[in-house]
Amino acid sequence: MNPPDPSRLCIHTMTTKPWSLDEAVEHFSGAGIGGITVWRQHLPDDIAAAGRRIRDAGLRCVSLCRGGFFPAVRESDRGKAIDDNLRAIDQAHALGTDLIVLVCGAVPGLPLAESRRHIADGIAAVLPRAVEAGVRLAIEPLHPVYAADRSAINTMAQANDLCDQLGSPDHLGIALDVYHVWWDSDLPAQIERAAGGGRLHAFHVCDWKTEPADMLNDRGLMGEGVIDIRSIRRMVEQAGFTGAIEVEIFSDRYWAMDQHHYLGKILQACREHV
Amino acid sequence: MNPPDPSRLCIHTMTTKPWSLDEAVEHFSGAGIGGITVWRQHLPDDIAAAGRRIRDAGLRCVSLCRGGFFPAVRESDRGKAIDDNLRAIDQAHALGTDLIVLVCGAVPGLPLAESRRHIADGIAAVLPRAVEAGVRLAIEPLHPVYAADRSAINTMAQANDLCDQLGSPDHLGIALDVYHVWWDSDLPAQIERAAGGGRLHAFHVCDWKTEPADMLNDRGLMGEGVIDIRSIRRMVEQAGFTGAIEVEIFSDRYWAMDQHHYLGKILQACREHV
Numbered sequence: 031m032n033p034p035d036p037s038r039l040c041i042h043t044m045t046t047k048p049w050s051l052d053e054a055v056e057h058f059s060g061a062g063i064g065g066i067t068v069w070r071q072h073l074p075d076d077i078a079a080a081g082r083r084i085r086d087a088g089l090r091c092v093s094l095c096r097g098g099f100f101p102a103v104r105e106s107d108r109g110k111a112i113d114d115n116l117r118a119i120d121q122a123h124a125l126g127t128d129l130i131v132l133v134c135g136a137v138p139g140l141p142l143a144e145s146r147r148h149i150a151d152g153i154a155a156v157l158p159r160a161v162e163a164g165v166r167l168a169i170e171p172l173h174p175v176y177a178a179d180r181s182a183i184n185t186m187a188q189a190n191d192l193c194d195q196l197g198s199p200d201h202l203g204i205a206l207d208v209y210h211v212w213w214d215s216d217l218p219a220q221i222e223r224a225a226g227g228g229r230l231h232a233f234h235v236c237d238w239k240t241e242p243a244d245m246l247n248d249r250g251l252m253g254e255g256v257i258d259i260r261s262i263r264r265m266v267e268q269a270g271f272t273g274a275i276e277v278e279i280f281s282d283r284y285w286a287m288d289q290h291h292y293l294g295k296i297l298q299a300c301r302e303h304v
Numbered sequence: 305m306n307p308p309d310p311s312r313l314c315i316h317t318m319t320t321k322p323w324s325l326d327e328a329v330e331h332f333s334g335a336g337i338g339g340i341t342v343w344r345q346h347l348p349d350d351i352a353a354a355g356r357r358i359r360d361a362g363l364r365c366v367s368l369c370r371g372g373f374f375p376a377v378r379e380s381d382r383g384k385a386i387d388d389n390l391r392a393i394d395q396a397h398a399l400g401t402d403l404i405v406l407v408c409g410a411v412p413g414l415p416l417a418e419s420r421r422h423i424a425d426g427i428a429a430v431l432p433r434a435v436e437a438g439v440r441l442a443i444e445p446l447h448p449v450y451a452a453d454r455s456a457i458n459t460m461a462q463a464n465d466l467c468d469q470l471g472s473p474d475h476l477g478i479a480l481d482v483y484h485v486w487w488d489s490d491l492p493a494q495i496e497r498a499a500g501g502g503r504l505h506a507f508h509v510c511d512w513k514t515e516p517a518d519m520l521n522d523r524g525l526m527g528e529g530v531i532d533i534r535s536i537r538r539m540v541e542q543a544g545f546t547g548a549i550e551v552e553i554f555s556d557r558y559w560a561m562d563q564h565h566y567l568g569k570i571l572q573a574c575r576e577h578v
Contacts, residue, residue, distance in 0.1 A: 031529070033553065116478075138514045138530050138531060139534055140537075142486075142487065146489070173448060173449070174447060174448045174449070174487040174488070175448070175449040175519075177486075177487035178487075178512060178514045178529075179514050179528045183489075184487055184489075185489075187490075188489055195323075211418075213448040213451035213452075214448070214449075215416070215420070215457055215458075215459075215462055216461075223393070238452060240412045240453050241451045245519065255452075256412050256413060256452045258415055261415075
């Protein structure tokens with residue numbers, strides 16, 4: 031399998047967090063990268079103008095990160111989460127992207143089954159607005175290490191089940207991040223299932239280090255860890271995925287580095303390990 | 305559901321690591337606890353005599369921890385792992401316990417599918433000796449956070465599949481530790497499956513802290529974390545499990561505490577949260 035052409039790559043603004051959105055747009059575009067995924071904290075007040083600057087620079091705005099975080103103990107807080115997701119849909123529409131990634135949420139102490147009901151109810155509540163805006167929602171299953179506080183949806187099987195349950199196949203799908211699912215022996219079957227349902231909407235790469243300094247912000251650059259990224263890429267592509275390959279890395283270590291130097295390392299890692 | 309009677313409890317020697325085996329036997333027995341699980345590093349040279357001291361103190365030796373760690377890059381190292389597991393079976397027999405817990409192993413960089421083959425081959429290689437010695441082997445699925453370096457068997461479903469594959473239902477089963485499986489939406493069905501196959505051999509408790517200082521040695525005392533231990537206990541007991549409730553906690557924090565005080569906290573946590 032050939033390394034992906036840079037035009038197929040997309041980088042998350044969170045990957046190069048020290049850069050402003052405009053800096054990221056300028057430098058990604060200058061490196062021949064095809065796409066950008068914008069994190070909401072990097073959105074300026076005039077979102078539509080930011081969308082135009084992204085397109086004018088020759089970049090595709092692959093997705094907006096992130097919606098979700100539906101579960102809450104108090105009903106009023108669940109209502110606020112729904113409002114926030116409706117806002118995210120409006121933001122995605124204004125930005126000119128047709129995809130929002132959902133980190134579904136979990137609350138320590140709330141039973142997982144209840145969190146899962148809140149997630150299903152929350153997505154169901156915002157789906158009509160997504161349909162209206164022409165925006166797809168992509169459930170990102172998170173590694174079980176985050177089940178207590180970030181997401182009660184922890185496997186591709188659960189994400190597929192939730193999509194089946196909620197219907198709306200054109201507007202609800204899955205974002206697969208190799209970091210979260212690489213360990214799962216059920217992965218090949220669930221990728222087939224997602225692709226067969228036309229719901230594999232995003233493919234994120236980074237690497238799993240055996241002894242991370244921190245479970246959240248010490249993710250590895252591709253090739254630094256244990257994930258056989260190329261073989262997962264082969265699976266998603268053989269299943270029919272033709273979308274962007276998105277580099278999403280949370281790393282205090284890399285955020286502390288000169289970001290131009292880091293961007294060069296990302297491109298090299300994509301050539302050698304993706 | 306009533307709290308378990310202390311006579312149904314079993315404590316791992318690793319839980320009170322600073323105590324020698326003889327100290328653990330004396331103090332567990334003095335507290336009215338019914339069982340002990342012995343870690344191999346706590347075994348003295350004369351294993352049979354240690355087994356007699358355990359029984360004389362009124363304790364049941366619930367299991368020996370641990371065998372496993374089958375995968376290795378080099379075939380000679382896989383052979384050494386098999387030899388070590390054969391030795392563990394002999395040790396269990398000498399100690400007078402009929403159960404060995406297997407932490408199956410994983411090697412950073414070795415594809416998971418290959419590790420899983422090594423595990424199946426390794427267990428198959430030692431099963432005849434287990435049958436001969438009247439010792440059961442229990443596969444302990446480990447949380448996916450350990451998939452890179454401790455175990456490539458990460459769900460109850462995988463453990464059940466492996467048991468189905470290898471046959472020998474009287475001598476190969478599963479050890480369920482709530483820490484490793486609490487997040488899994490498939491847990492109720494897989495507990496039923498394991499119990500239906502007569503292979504649910506052990507039940508371990510501790511707790512999952514939302515922000516552990518360390519992924520290995522900062523496990524929580526029951527009640528300190530997010531696991532609904534009582535509801536998992538209800539599932540295994542409704543499925544027919546009548547064995548010991550084993551307290552297995554790795555914690556630098558608790559190992560640094562006066563172990564008598566800690567033992568009191570363990571008993572209180574069992575009353576309130578198990």
